[in-house]
Each structure stands twice: as structure tokens, then as C-alpha cells.
Amino acid sequence: xxxxxxxxxxxxxxxxxxxxxxxxxxxxxxxxxxxxxxxxxxxxxxxxxxxxxxxxxxxxxxxxxxxxxxxxxxxxxxxxxxxxxxxxxxxxxxxxxxxxxxxxxxxxxxxxxxxxxxxxxxxxxxxxxxxxxxxxxxxxxxxxxxxxxxxxxxxxxxxxxxxxxxxxxxxxxxxxxxxxxxxxxxxxxxxxxxxxxxxxxxxxxxxxxxxxxxxxxxxxxxxxxxxxxxxxxxxxxxxxxxxxxxxxxxxxxxxxxxxxxxxxxxxxxxxxxxxxxxxxxxxxxxxxxxxxxxxxxxxxxxxxxxxxxxxxxxxxxxxxxxxxxxxxxxxxxxxxxxxxxxxxxxxxxxxxxxxxxxxxxxxxxxxxxxxxxxxxxxxxxxxxxxxxxxxxxxxxxxxxxxxxxxxxxx
Numbered sequence: 001x002x003x004x005x006x007x008x009x010x011x012x013x014x015x016x017x018x019x020x021x022x023x024x025x026x027x028x029x030x031x032x033x034x035x036x037x038x039x040x041x042x043x044x045x046x047x048x049x050x051x052x053x054x055x056x057x058x059x060x061x062x063x064x065x066x067x068x069x070x071x072x073x074x075x076x077x078x079x080x081x082x083x084x085x086x087x088x089x090x091x092x093x094x095x096x097x098x099x100x101x102x103x104x105x106x107x108x109x110x111x112x113x114x115x116x117x118x119x120x121x122x123x124x125x126x127x128x129x130x131x132x133x134x135x136x137x138x139x140x141x142x143x144x145x146x147x148x149x150x151x152x153x154x155x156x157x158x159x160x161x162x163x164x165x166x167x168x169x170x171x172x173x174x175x176x177x178x179x180x181x182x183x184x185x186x187x188x189x190x191x192x193x194x195x196x197x198x199x200x201x202x203x204x205x206x207x208x209x210x211x212x213x214x215x216x217x218x219x220x221x222x223x224x225x226x227x228x229x230x231x232x233x234x235x236x237x238x239x240x241x242x243x244x245x246x247x248x249x250x251x252x253x254x255x256x257x258x259x260x261x262x263x264x265x266x267x268x269x270x271x272x273x274x275x276x277x278x279x280x281x282x283x284x285x286x287x288x289x290x291x292x293x294x295x296x297x298x299x300x301x302x303x304x305x306x307x308x309x310x311x312x313x314x315x316x317x318x319x320x321x322x323x324x325x326x327x328x329x330x331x332x333x334x335x336x337x338x339x340x341x342x343x344x345x346x347x348x349x350x351x352x353x354x355x356x357x358x359x360x361x362x363x364x365x366x367x368x369x370x371x372x373x374x375x376x377x378x379x380x381x382x383x384x385x386x387x388x389x390x391x392x393x394x395x396x397x398x399x400x401x402x403x404x405x406x407x408x409x410x
Contacts, residue, residue: 006179009131009138010146016108016126023106025083030058033088033140033382034228034237034297036168036221040161041087041110042143042237043244048148048155059334060228060237062296063391064089064381067338070100083108088140090166091115091127092370092381098123110143110343114366114383128180135384137179141165145184159187160194160201161244167199168221170387201249210308215249223256227329229297230259233333266291267305273304274315281408282401283316283324286343292329299326300346300389307348318352321368321404325397342378342391345369345400349386363408372403 020218028049032042042058049056061068064086073084083106090109093119099125109125112135119125126147128138147160148155162184166177175197177185188194194201199217224244227236236259243252272401276283291298303324306316316322325345330337347365349357356362364385373380376399378392392400 005131005133005226009126009128009180012126012131013143013146014150016124017147019124020083020108020321021151023083023207025106026086027055028057028083029072030056031061031064031069031084031086032058033327034060034062034232034295035088035300036224036228037139037239039224039228040139040165040168041107041144042246043241044141044144044148044155044158044161045085045087045110046241047158047245048151051152051154057240058264059332060232060241061089061332062232063328063344063379063389064097065328065332065338065340066093066094066096066100066379066393067340068332068335069097071335071338073100073105074104079130082106085110087111087144089113089381091125091129092383093379094118094120094123094125095377110140112138112140112143113381114370116370116380133179136169136171138173138183139169139181142181142184145187146180149187156187157191157193158165159191163188163194163199163222164217164224164244166199167217168224172199180309192382209302213250219384220249220252223253223260225297225301226259226263227252227256229301230263230294231256232295232297233293234259235333237333262323263294263301266294267302270302271305271315276316278317278320279401279405281320281405282323283320284325284401286397287324287326289327291326296326296328296344299324299344300387303346303348304387307350316350318350319356320350321353321365321408322348323401324406327394328391341394343394343397344389344391345373345397346373346389347387354386359389368404368407372400374409375403 026177030045031214032038046056064318086106087110091111091113098120103121107123111127116134142162200214223239227240239255325343328342330339357364365388369388370380372388376392376396378390380390382389
């Protein structure tokens with residue numbers, strides 16, 4: 001990342017924070033993703049807005065489903081004229097958000113995913129990609145940390161959570177973070193919230209006593225992903241948010257263990273039975289309504305598990321993209337039922353193919369999944385080069401695979 005580009009992004013972040021401060025909002029609705037980066041972002045924003053004496057309402061969403069967003073915006077969640085902050089998704093559906101919002105609410109998007117569309121009246125997006133800074137150099141949580149630190153300097157004690165989201169998104173390269181992610185890490189190290197070289201999160205002083213255990217950042221991300229996905233319908237995101245705000249890592253680990261045990265058992269059974277369909281360039285599976293009690297983050301975790309573990313056993317081919325489908329459940333915790341008839345597709349890139357993409361000899365996922373999704377009438381959001389997810393109507397799965405194959409072979 002060119003250092004000359006960083007001040008532009010930080011200036012935009014500061015301007016957004018100053019706008020919030022001068023507007024003197026009394027209520028805020030926070031919508032965030034349910035993986036480690038999204039949960040970290042939600043925790044940072046919730047704590048900072050509470051410190052500003054604002055009434056905070058918060059929902060963890062697996063995806064920014066248009067039907068769900070429309071229900072939220074059309075309902076009586078907050079008063080018209082109040083603030084909505086969306087983080088770790090939203091960049092890929094700016095036109096849909098503009099239509100749903102219909103100039104009613106002040107909306108701020110803090111995100112790092114691929115952008116489709118532009119700012120519109122009452123909708124402001126802050127995204128490193130607008131400054132030619134890679135989304136890998138700026139997780140949503142690291143961006144949220146810069147935002148809240150600009151909101152009030154006392155929020156500097158949230159810097160470690162900003163670094164945690166970057167770790168969860170896999171942005172450690174050669175033992176370090178880069179760009180905006182590194183700014184969060186540097187601040188956390190200086191405050192003795194994280195120690196190096198192993199990204200160890202130091203126990204915070206809570207409830208008038210110092211907790212006795214410290215935890216590796218990589219291990220914390222595993223339990224947060226379990227809480228956010230396997231525990232999605234059982235209060236997992238709320239457990240994660242509270243634990244992050246309190247710095248109670250031991251509590252997070254204790255409460256997440258039943259979810260992790262259940263996840264490991266189910267995932268091992270999945271691997272023992274998996275049969276991948278294959279084309280010339282894609283290997284894929286369809287869970288349909290399996291794991292519906294876990295939520296659709298499951299399909300992404302399974303794709304990642306296949307990428308990281310199973311090639312040694314011949315389950316995946318290193319030169320083919322990995323894709324998985326899972327039907328989106330009707331229930332959204334805290335909001336109700338939303339029959340949508342859609343399926344989520346998650347994709348990952350094996351290491352050998354990743355090298356080819358980095359050399360410019362193969363297409364990254366933003367060039368493949370996004371256009372193919374739009375071609376079958378799906379919704380694009382949360383796409384990175386090496387990990388991506390969108391939603392398409394149920395029944396369009398094989399058509400989507402066909403269009404992606406055509407793009408890859410063109």
C-alpha cells in the first residue's frame with residue numbers, strides 16, 4: 001500500500017466522525033456482519049456510541065438481505081432522521097440501499113468490500129478501495145477503530161479489537177499486518193493490549209480484578225466465528241459482543257465451547273461424506289437446507305476448511321476454485337421470519353491458484369462471482385479477491401456455476 005494514500009482515507013474517516021459529532025444524534029442503529037471482523041466492528045461501534053450517551057440498537061446479519069433491510073428501514077426501529085451505521089457489508093449494494101432508504105435516514109457505511117455504485121443523498125460510504133487501498137490492508141474493524149478514535153480519543157483503548165478483525169479476515173502476512181490494520185495493532189501494542197510476535201491478547205482489567213489468562217488472537221477468532229455462525233440462532237453474536245467489550249476472553253472461550261464441539265462433530269461428518277461436483281475450473285457442493293440451525297456462515301467455514309485441510313486427503317484440487325451453496329433460513333434473530341427463496345454461495349481459493357492470481361495469470365473472485373451473480377438476478381456483497389460470497393435465487397446454482405466457468409475460460 002502506498003503510504004501517500006493513507007492520509008486521504010484517514011481524513012475522510014475523521015470528517016465522517018466530525019459530522020456525527022456535530023449532528024448530535026441521540027440514537028443509532030448498528031448493522032454488522034456475524035464473522036470475527038463484523039463482530040469486532042459491532043463491538044467497537046457499540047462501545048463508542050454508548051460512551052457518547054447514545055441509545056444503541058444493534059443487529060448481527062449474515063448478509064445484508066434487501067428484504068430484511070427494507071423491513072428494518074420501513075419499520076419503527078428508529079425515528080426518521082436518526083443515524084444508521086452499516087459495517088462489514090453494504091458496499092456492493094449501494095443502489096439497492098439508496099432505493100430502500102429513500103432519503104429518510106442518515107446512513108454511514110464503514111466497509112472494505114468491493115464497491116458497486118456511489119454515495120447518494122443521506123448515504124455516505126467510507127471504504128479504503130475509494131482511495132486505492134486494498135481491502136486486505138484495512139479490515140472493517142480497523143476502519144471502525146479509526147472512526148471511533150476520531151470520534152473521541154478515549155476510544156483508543158478499543159484498538160486491539162480493530163486488529164482482531166483483521167486477524168480474523170486472514171490479513172496477517174509474514175507475521176505482520178499492513179496499512180490501516182497495522183495502525184490498530186501499533187496502538188494496541190503501545191497500550192499493552194496485544195503482545196508480539198504471536199499476536200497475544202492480554203487480559204484486560206475488568207470487574208476490579210485482572211483476569212489471569214491471555215489468549216492468541218488466532219484462537220480468539222476461531223471462537224468468535226463459532227459464536228457468530230454456529231451460535232447465530234442461540235445468542236452467539238451477543239455473547240461475542242459483550243465479551244469483546246468487557247475484554248473477557250475467558251468468558252468467550254467458555255461460552256463458545258459447546259458451539260465449537262458441535263461444529264467440529266458436524267464438520268467432520270460432512271468431510272467424511274462430501275462428494276464435490278467439478279467443472280474444468282470449479283469444484284463445488286450444495287448443502288441445501290443442511291446446517292440450517294447453524295446459519296449460512298457455515299458454508300463459508302466449510303469452504304475454508306476444505307481449502308486449508310482437505311487437499312492433503314485428495315478432497316480438493318489445488319488449481320480449481322472452491323464453491324459451496326446453502327439455502328438462506330427464513331429466520332433472522334431478533335427481527336422475525338423472512339421467506340426469501342435464496343441461496344448463499346461462498347467461494348475460496350486454494351493456495352496454488354492464489355499464487356496464479358497474484359501473478360496475474362488467473363482471475364480473482366471479484367472478477368468471477370460478482371458479474372455471474374448479477375447475470376442470474378442475485379445480490380452482490382462481501383466480495384474479496386480470495387474469499388467471496390453472494391446470494392442468488394434457489395434453482396440458479398448450476399446456472400451460476402456455468403456463467404463463472406464461461407468468465408474463467410474467456
